[in-house]
Amino acid sequence: MPLPRRMRDPGLALVVLVVVTVWTLVSARHAEEPVSRTVLGWALILVGCAALCLRRRLPVAVAVVTLLACALYYPLSAQDGPLLIAFALALYTAAAEGRFAAAVALAAVTLLAVGLGEVGHQPGRRQIDGTSLAMMAGWLISLVAVGRAQRNRVAYLYEVEQRALAAEREQEARARQSATEERLRIARELHDILGHSISLINVQSGAALHRLGKKPAPELALATAHEALRAVRDTSKEALRELRATLGVLRRADEAAPMAPVSGLASLPELVERAASTGLDICTQVEGTPVPLPPPLDLAAYRIVQESLTNVTRHAGARSALIALEWRADELRLRIEDDGGGAPEDAPPGSGICGMAERARAFGGELTARNVPGGFRVEARLPLTTPAGPAGPVAPADPADPTAPTAPTTRPAEGDSA
Structure with missing residues (x-):
């Protein structure tokens, strides 16, 4: 049974939160960090996933919030959970909701920030090499392109539906x-x-x-x-x-028409x-x-x-x-x-x-x-x-039809029969 429309975004946010939480807990077994950073990391995960509840109402704002959460989470947390899923979903939603320019700008800012961050590291300590950066660029471009395609598809289906409704109303x-x-x-x-x-x-x-x-x-x-x-x-x-x-003229088609x-x-x-x-x-x-x-x-x-x-x-x-x-x-x-x-x-x-x-x-x-x-x-x-x-x-095609076409008019007249 499908969820009500108003519950779909909160439901999706909950699914993303569960996935990120499980993944983070699994990866946390091999990472050690101060408690303060752990608490901050879980807070950022919660904020980034919770923001998805408003992804259709405020698509650009949610994309910015999830991007900032990722920008703070990955440098500070050693758990390295998949919070980037929340940003990817928010970026796709921004493009699918018609905020194409904002989605492109956020994707470019993300790629530029990651590239500048890796430039400051020594070659042996970089977390993302050139190949991974290129793959990330393709991944971001794909999210924006798929979102734009979904937007066009929804607009096309809506137009087809409106045309069908207009044709039906005209026929009626x-x-x-x-x-x-x-x-x-x-x-x-x-x-x-x-x-x-x-x-x-x-x-x-x-x-x-x-x-x-x-x-x-x-x-x-x-x-x-x-x-x-x-x-x-x-x-x-x-x-x-x-x-x-x-x-x-009111007789059924299967009855004999009057011959008078x-x-x-x-x-x-x-x-x-x-x-x-x-x-x-x-x-x-x-x-x-x-x-x-x-x-x-x-x-x-x-x-x-x-x-x-x-x-x-x-x-x-x-x-x-x-x-x-x-x-x-x-x-x-x-x-x-x-x-x-x-x-x-x-x-x-x-x-x-x-x-x-x-x-x-x-x-x-x-x-x-x-x-x-x-x-x-x-x-x-x-x-x-x-x-x-x-x-x-305007003349009827059937010569046996005793009625004639009409057209509205108004004329001054004497009192005539009712």
């Missing part, structure tokens, strides 16, 4: 962003489908109840109820069809007919030559018209509305205008208008919604060639 962020965008697309689809259909049903049933409240003749009352129920049936049937197509066609501008006459059943007089104008649109772009154009008509029937109090489609060589322009009361000037943008603007921006276009003299106008510009962003084309 992308996954969350994708999930959020998918939820927003589905929420917008459900808003457009259910908001439009429920608004029509509410207006149709409300008008029927209003006429029936006047207590007309039984034949007229029956015709009124029949007309209202038929309109509610047709509207709810269309809503269910589009709802099934939208919810199809995706809504588009080809369904505009049916949309106008359902909206007109509420008593709204709708005029449609088409300029230019219509061209086939990619399913996501076709759906976006249809949803913009649908949501605009929803807002007209629910909030505008208008008697008539105009839907204008202008086909140009490189773009489609939509304009939906009514003769209602318009939107309050201080009204915050509603989710319906924001959703329409997001659809237009997702395909590189734009949408504006504002009051005009005598009513309210929604204008949208949709490029016929979808621009490719950093992640590729």
Whole structure:
């Protein structure tokens, strides 16, 4: 079982102390010296080994302390224990902890001090000859080099770990962003489908109840109820069809995908007919030559018209509305205008208008919604060639996907469906 991190350095210091103590006791059997020197030698051993407890916190200071302990121990003590192990470990730690310059300086000072000390002795009384001095120099250089290599290795592993963590965080962020965008697309689809259909049903049933409240003749009352129920049936049937197509994106991969066609501008006459059943007089104008649109772009154009008509029937109090489609060589322009009361000037943008603007921006276009003299106008510009962003084309690759890409936007808008 590995030691806790805070106990590793004290444990290593204790191991070094035991090794130095045993070795010193063995060598002391053949050496005689005054008691005072023996006590001083053991004190220096204790100080040098104990300093290793702080070798990572104060690497340079510990290396200096162990070097001074060795410098005093070997000239004074006759026991000649292996206290140099403590200095070697401290020198390696200084290099491994990034104090490379200090480690080189201490190694040079050590080699210079040993060389100068041996120069003062007579040739026959030297303890270290030229060969041993060269070996000692290589030993010190090796300690510093190994410490530096360990430092580089630790830094490299740390960098690799940080890159892996950053890549993992980026992947998680992308996954969350994708999930959020998918939820927003589905929420917008459900808003457009259910908001439009429920608004029509509410207006149709409300008008029927209003006429029936006047207590007309039984034949007229029956015709009124029949007309209202038929309109509610047709509207709810269309809503269910589009709802099934939208919810199809949530089905599991091993289930059959819904085969219902995706809504588009080809369904505009049916949309106008359902909206007109509420008593709204709708005029449609088409300029230019219509061209086939990619399913996501076709759906976006249809949803913009649908949501605009929803807002007209629910909030505008208008008697008539105009839907204008202008086909140009490189773009489609939509304009939906009514003769209602318009939107309050201080009204915050509603989710319906924001959703329409997001659809237009997702395909590189734009949408504006504002009051005009005598009513309210929604204008949208949709490029016929979808621009490719950093992640590729914004249009989904699957033409059966009833959702469209999103992009955040903020537009001034009239109060729209929630």
